[in-house]
Amino acid sequence: MGTAEDLIESTRELLWERGYVGTSPKAIQQRAGVGQGSMYHHFTGKPGLALAAITRTAQEMRASAEARFTAPGTPVERVAAYLRGEREALGGCPVGRLSQDADVMADPVLRAPVVEALAWLRGRLAELLAQGRERGELRPGLDPEATADAITAVLQGSWALTRAAGSGEPFADAVDGILAVLAATPAPATAAEPAPGPA
Amino acid sequence: MGTAEDLIESTRELLWERGYVGTSPKAIQQRAGVGQGSMYHHFTGKPGLALAAITRTAQEMRASAEARFTAPGTPVERVAAYLRGEREALGGCPVGRLSQDADVMADPVLRAPVVEALAWLRGRLAELLAQGRERGELRPGLDPEATADAITAVLQGSWALTRAAGSGEPFADAVDGILAVLAATPAPATAAEPAPGPA
DNA sequence: GTCTATAGACCGATAGAC
DNA sequence: GTCTATCGGTCTATAGAC
Numbered sequence: 001m002g003t004a005e006d007l008i009e010s011t012r013e014l015l016w017e018r019g020y021v022g023t024s025p026k027a028i029q030q031r032a033g034v035g036q037g038s039m040y041h042h043f044t045g046k047p048g049l050a051l052a053a054i055t056r057t058a059q060e061m062r063a064s065a066e067a068r069f070t071a072p073g074t075p076v077e078r079v080a081a082y083l084r085g086e087r088e089a090l091g092g093c094p095v096g097r098l099s100q101d102a103d104v105m106a107d108p109v110l111r112a113p114v115v116e117a118l119a120w121l122r123g124r125l126a127e128l129l130a131q132g133r134e135r136g137e138l139r140p141g142l143d144p145e146a147t148a149d150a151i152t153a154v155l156q157g158s159w160a161l162t163r164a165a166g167s168g169e170p171f172a173d174a175v176d177g178i179l180a181v182l183a184a185t186p187a188p189a190t191a192a193e194p195a196p197g198p199a
Numbered sequence: 200m201g202t203a204e205d206l207i208e209s210t211r212e213l214l215w216e217r218g219y220v221g222t223s224p225k226a227i228q229q230r231a232g233v234g235q236g237s238m239y240h241h242f243t244g245k246p247g248l249a250l251a252a253i254t255r256t257a258q259e260m261r262a263s264a265e266a267r268f269t270a271p272g273t274p275v276e277r278v279a280a281y282l283r284g285e286r287e288a289l290g291g292c293p294v295g296r297l298s299q300d301a302d303v304m305a306d307p308v309l310r311a312p313v314v315e316a317l318a319w320l321r322g323r324l325a326e327l328l329a330q331g332r333e334r335g336e337l338r339p340g341l342d343p344e345a346t347a348d349a350i351t352a353v354l355q356g357s358w359a360l361t362r363a364a365g366s367g368e369p370f371a372d373a374v375d376g377i378l379a380v381l382a383a384t385p386a387p388a389t390a391a392e393p394a395p396g397p398a
Numbered sequence: 399g400t401c402t403a404t405a406g407a408c409c410g411a412t413a414g415a416c
Numbered sequence: 417g418t419c420t421a422t423c424g425g426t427c428t429a430t431a432g433a434c
Contacts, residue, residue, distance in 0.1 A: 003399085018301050022220040025428060036429095037400050046428065096359040100299050102217050105362055118363040142379055149360060149369045150353055150376025157356025160295040161348060163304055164317040170348045177349025180341055181380045202417085224410060235411095236418050245410065 004042040006032040011053035016094050020050060020101045020110075050110055057094050058117035069124055076132035076182055079125060083151070087175040090168040092159025099156075122152045132182075139183060147181065154178045203241040205231040210252035215293050219249060219300045219309075246306065253309055256293050257316035268323055275331035275381055278324060282350070286374040289367040291358025294320075298355075321351045331381075338382060346380065353377045 010032040014023040025046055029039050043049040068082035086093075095117045104110045129144035138144070154174050161170035209230040213222040224245055228238050242248040267281035285292075294316045303309045328343035337343070353373050360369035 019218065019220065019299075021218065022301060024426080026426080035400055035402090037402080040429070041399060093359075096356065097299070099359045099362045100218075100296070102221060115363045115365075118360065122360070122369070143376070146372040146376035146379070148376075149357075149372035150374075152369075153356035153360055153373040153377075154349055154352040155356065156359035157295065157352035157354065158348075160292075160298045160355035161317065161321070161352055164298045164314045166314075170321070170351075173345040173348035174352040175349075177342070177345035177347075177380075178352075178377075180345070181376075223408080225408080234418055234420090236420080239411070240417060 003032075003034055003038055007034055007039055007042060007049060008052050008056060011049050012057055012094075015050065015053055015057070016097055019097070020103045023050075025049075047107065047110065050104070051113075054098060054104070054110055055113050057098070058113040061093070061095050061117055062120060065121060065124065069128060074132065074135065074137055075128040076137040079128050079132070079151070080179055080182060083155075083175050083179055086155060087172050090162065090171060092162060092171075093155050096156035097159070118152070121155075122148055125151055139181065142181070150181070151178055202231075202233055202237055206233055206238055206241060206248060207251050207255060210248050211256055211293075214249065214252055214256070215296055218296070219302045222249075224248075246309065249303070249309055250312075253297060253303070254312050256297070257312040260292070260294050260316055261319055264320060264323065268327060273331065273334065273336055274327040275336040278327050278331070278350070279378055279381060282354075282374050282378055285354060286371050289361065289370055291361060291370075292354050295355035296358070317351070320354075321347050324350055338380065341380070349380070350377055 007028060010028050011023070014027055014031065018027075023046075025036075025039060028049065029036055032039075039049070043052070065082060068085055069078055071078055071081060073081065095114055098104050098110075098114045099118065104114065126144045126148035129138060129142075129147050132138045133142070133144055138147075154177075158171040158174045161174060162168055164170075206227060209227050210222070213226055213230065217226075222245075224235070224238060227248065228235055231238075238248070242251070263284075264281060267284055268277050270277055270280060272280065294313055297303050297309075297313045298317065303313065325343045325347035328337060328341075328346050331337045332341070332343055337346075353376075357370040357373045360373060361367055363369075
């Protein structure tokens with residue numbers, strides 16, 4: 001609708017598809033159907049536009065994850081539900097994608113929202129796993145922090161497998177694989193059901 | 200030493216640091232200390248140079264992984280040793296990095312070695328885990344394929360955490376987290392010792 | 399607000415001298 | 417083999433008309 005809005009959305013798409021270096025103002029304008037002068041009227045330039053796009057992407061990621069994290073169910077059930085949701089989406093993590101971009105990470109302003117969002121996700125997962133641990137939901141001996149890091153890493157890395165394989169199958173398998181970790185009792189790797197922990 | 204050699208090595212470095220789009224022939228020449236004419240004498244152009252660099256990177260990845268995979272020890276011990284080796288290196292996977300580059304994946308010639316190396320790693324891990332499963336080394340109910348995918352994903356994704364955190368701690372934690380999956384019996388998440396499976 | 403024109407630098411590549 | 421010169425194109429941004 002709004003011109004500025006179209007520009008931000010186009011930037012978000014291109015940032016995801018081609019990264020920061022691979023995304024030119026010209027390409028953004030064309031995708032948004034907006035002229036050059038228009039773009040520089042609404043935004044300072046490429047970094048300014050990128051900041052708006054990155055900030056929004058980071059916030060959306062947090063919002064959609066938090067929705068899963070606060071849904072009904074036990075803590076570990078909610079983590080599992082989140083993972084399965086990501087598995088469905090098959091999209092990969094748009095924030096993690098940004099962390100792979102040298103120019104984004106080199107600029108403190110662009111870097112900040114990326115680092116913050118990833119740290120938030122990691123911390124949130126650790127919190128939920130710690131809660132699950134207290135309830136005996138988590139497999140004994142599992143460290144919530146390390147497990148949260150492993151889950152975050154799987155989420156980031158699965159997209160590499162998806163691109164390499166050209167299908168979403170490895171992503172789904174990887175999520176299944178990490179889901180198997182969570183189960184309090186040894187369970188089938190294809191565990192699509194919430195772990196029946198003592199509620 | 201050799202001029203062509205220097206060019207390939209510089210390209211490998213820049214491909215890792217800045218990706219394909221972010222790497223210009225000029226930058227490659229400067230890092231290699233080689234002139235423009237020299238580069239175009241030895242290589243067809245940017246794609247040709249990239250192919251040489253990518254091929255070598257993929258081969259080195261396979262060779263170093265295979266060294267771990269054929270080392271003494273039980274199958275699962277060897278997988279664990281490989282993961283711990285990667286944890287030490289703290290570098291992230293240079294092949295997975297390439298799979299994130301749109302221009303690399305868009306070119307079938309450049310894409311091939313990347314896809315092949317990742318598929319090889321995934322398959323090799325699955326083989327070893329399947330062997331470990333038969334020996335009762337693996338936690339019951341774990342699917343070798345899904346677990347191999349999860350491990351591969353962690354390897355690819357940990358680097359995102361490293362860059363985001365600015366330290367290698369999350370990478371190490373993530374590896375520890377995934378190592379905990381392998382144990383036949385519930386073990387401390389900081390399990391640095393090989394799982395004492397029945398040899 | 400949006401347009402066109404223009405700028406200076408760099409992109410990837412080629413030509414031709416040495 | 418390696419050099420310098422040059423090419424047409426794109427990059428990011430600014431200027432100034434409308």
